[in-house]
Amino acid sequence: MHVQSLFPKHQTNIPLKQLYLPLCLHQEAKAGDVLIYSNYIASLDGRIALRDGQTNEFSVPASIGNKRDWRLYQELAAQADVMITSARYFRQLDQGCAQDLLPVGQEPDYADLAVWRAEEGLKLQPDIVIVSASLDIPLAAIQSLQDRRIWVLTVQGADATRCKQLEDVGVSVVQLSAVKVQGKALRDFLIEQGYRSAYMIAGPAIHHTLLADGVLNRLFLTTHFSLLGQNDFHTILQGDMAPVMTELRSLYLDNNGKQMFAQYDIKENK
Template sequence: LGNILQLGRRPDNQDLIHWRQRHGLPAQPAIVVASASLDFPVPASIHEHQQAFYIATGRASDSHKMATWRERGYEVILAGREQAVEGRPLIEYLAARGYRSIYLLAGPQILETMLRDAVLSRLYLTLSHQLIGGSQFHSMIGGGVMGAAGALQLRELYLEHASEGTTGQFFACFEPLLQDSG
């Protein structure tokens, strides 16, 4: 859980908390952890910042682990037929809870299900100007051929030039060609 989003940890981003509050949002965004195994720690900073915290898993995940999370006071979202979380049920659940926008920090499986279920509206991607590879390298999406579900259209592209001792990078925004119409 190294990518936990918390605002106001530095003096230079206090304005983000004020912006959220002016727009009727809680000071800190809610966090949803998608997990088939249900084996992960909850960083103390989530409680310190009073963030809403949900756990999403599939219906076939370990019922004892789900019960343990519930006993600890966490809401467990059942968002998939098997152990893995599926995009559409997760998005529908969160939408029913009033969430209109979701910032997703996730791996290949979640990206794949969001695309296949046509519930991803935008993909922001940082492309570092360096090559990586080797036996431990994974691509953005595993599984079968994506077909039309993987077709993206570039909407925005920004360049951050390299500075001394670093590589440059692109910041890109893509929109899927297939999107949920509902």
């Protein structure tokens, strides 16, 4: 598996394996700060998820999900102290329709990532922060994840019984004094906990929460060269906000000719 670098310099036949690992994202934030990064795979027409006619749920279309991109998804997770996600993943896990187990994968294909984390002094697995107002998080799915610390960041007025049930299964629930979790509050929380790298793996709503508050630092975007159409879909971002500028940091063309891997710095809102 190889890729070509198109930017910043042209280079052919670079191994895909360990393409992103040398970024060392866990070392990038200054002391007392955190680097927050997101990652998506999208079709040429911008779809990251389509509604499944049978389950009525949104999911990543099988026509774009692929192992080569998944390898990079895993490499980004390997560099994370913590991953930020939504309750949706746990609901899908509970219904047996999650795309995969949360990274970092335990399969032989990702064994190098576990070794790398240990060498870098990182915990076996990144911790998890779930952002949720409803607290509709199946307890069984939470209990199945015993290998990492799980936080839930929730809002003012969150259901007290539900908070207690989550705490009883070992989740640390943090209730913020606002009706929505704000990006700045999330970032402050990560810094308070000493996290230096945070990988956001949720969808467009949490992406908006981060981008609207100017706290996302880096976007990784795989563009799969397919056109999917459909009327019911998600893109990487939804919701009103001021424009956010980005700057291309790297661009690779996959040698299979089916996708490209881009990395953008998010510029500060002016």
